[in-house]
Amino acid sequence: MPENRGLYRKYSVKRRDGRDKKKGDRRRGAVYFVLDVVNDPFAVAALTNYRLECEGNCPLLANELFALEQELRAGRHDGPMLQKLRGGD
Numbered sequence: 001m002p003e004n005r006g007l008y009r010k011y012s013v014k015r016r017d018g019r020d021k022k023k024g025d026r027r028r029g030a031v032y033f034v035l036d037v038v039n040d041p042f043a044v045a046a047l048t049n050y051r052l053e054c055e056g057n058c059p060l061l062a063n064e065l066f067a068l069e070q071e072l073r074a075g076r077h078d079g080p081m082l083q084k085l086r087g088g089d
Helices: 043-054 059-073 080-085
Strands: none
Touching: 043 059, 059 080
């Protein structure tokens, strides 16, 4: 998989609620980093580390990330967490 290219702009991402565009919002000018959780061999490790970092402050997110990790480790690409990310919630 990964080509050794470093950081570059590959995706165009925007918040669905537009908060990063509103004047005075702390998210204005936000920059996003995208992971392909299905095909990137490093994504599960990244999700695990993110989950561990946020679990004290965001328990629901941590629980859902754990469920997503389990789906991916099991090779399930049709599980409820992936469906939620695809917009099927």
